[in-house]
Amino acid sequence: MAQSSDIILIGSDHAGYAMKEYIKTELTRLNIAFEDVGVYNEDRSDYPLYAAKVASRVANGEAKRGIVVCGSGIGASITANRFRKIRAALCITEEMALLSRKHNDANVLVLGGRITPNAEATKILTAWLNTAFEGGRHATRIAMIDEVSGQQ
Numbered sequence: 511m512a513q514s515s516d517i518i519l520i521g522s523d524h525a526g527y528a529m530k531e532y533i534k535t536e537l538t539r540l541n542i543a544f545e546d547v548g549v550y551n552e553d554r555s556d557y558p559l560y561a562a563k564v565a566s567r568v569a570n571g572e573a574k575r576g577i578v579v580c581g582s583g584i585g586a587s588i589t590a591n592r593f594r595k596i597r598a599a600l601c602i603t604e605e606m607a608l609l610s611r612k613h614n615d616a617n618v619l620v621l622g623g624r625i626t627p628n629a630e631a632t633k634i635l636t637a638w639l640n641t642a643f644e645g646g647r648h649a650t651r652i653a654m655i656d657e658v659s660g661q662q
Contacts (some may be wrong), residue, residue, distance in 0.1 A: 519567055519576040521547040521560035522623065526579030526586070528552070529623035529631060533577060536635055545573075557581075561589035561620075568617055569593040576618045577635075583622035590618045594661050597652070602626060604633040611641035613648045 518537065522530035527549055537544045547563040549555045557580035564576035580586040583600040590598035598618035599610035602625070610616035619638045621631055643649075655661075 515573050516543065517573050518542060518544045519547055519564045519573045520544050520578075521564045521576070522549060522579040523555045523557035523560055523581070523586075524549060524552045525581030526557070526621070526623035529579045529621055529626065529628075530577075532628050532631065533579070533621070533635060536632055540636075540639070542639065557585045558589045561586040562593070565590040565593040565596045565598065565618060569595045574617065577621070578618060579621045579623045581622060581624040583620045583625070587620040590620065597655075599638075601634050601638065603630070604637045607634040607637040608641050611638055612644045613651075615643040615648070615652060 520530055520533060534544065534546060548560055561578045561580070564578050567573055568576045578586040578590055578598070587598050587600040590596050596618055597614050597616045598620050599606065599614060599616035600620040601607040601610055602622065607619065619635070621634065
């Protein structure tokens with residue numbers, strides 16, 4: 511397994527491209543290192559490919575966290591959560607982002623590029639980046655999720 515890096519992986523399909531580019535400017539402004547795994551334009555593309563690029567690399571330890579954007583966020587969320595060790599959270603509010611980290615230790619943030627205004631995306635991203643996992647009873651529940659899904 512590769513050494514886990516503090517870099518954040520970010521990917522999108524064509525419908526999430528504009529939001530991904532906006533998130534990249536925010537990460538740059540916050541001085542947070544990232545790697546863009548695609549797409550690189552608004553030509554039609556398939557969200558499962560880019561959600562999988564991010565999720566698989568977070569799952570195997572190449573990065574601690576990732577961000578995926580598709581049109582609604584739903585498809586990318588479903589895809590990312592198919593990977594062992596991934597807890598992808600589709601967040602549409604700042605509070606959801608906060609709770610996804612505090613209670614679920616979400617390691618992939620999913621956004622809907624067509625449904626999330628940039629100002630809200632900034633709040634969501636900031637909350638997700640700056641919130642630590644509480645552990646305790648929440649760690650027990652994450653272990654329970656792994657157990658009931660056969661991923662222990």
